[in-house]
Amino acid sequence: MSIEGDRDITDARRGAGVYDRLVANMDELSNRGLIFGASRDGICFLPRR
Numbered sequence: 001m002s003i004e005g006d007r008d009i010t011d012a013r014r015g016a017g018v019y020d021r022l023v024a025n026m027d028e029l030s031n032r033g034l035i036f037g038a039s040r041d042g043i044c045f046l047p048r049r
Contacts (some may be wrong), residue, residue, distance in 0.1 A: 001025060001039075 001022050010019040022046045029036050 001036075 002014070003019065003022050004013050007019040011017065017037070026036065
């Protein structure tokens with residue numbers, strides 16, 4: 001999954017609606033208790049449990 005920033009930036013690069021689908025996918029991973037990470041500027045962040 002790749003998000004460039006906010007909805008406008010991500011959808012401009014990846015296509016309309018992609019941002020919302022990615023956020024929904026991340027919510028689903030979290031709801032299932034699956035660990036995933038996000039990075040910004042080479043720094044990795046993991047969601048809190």
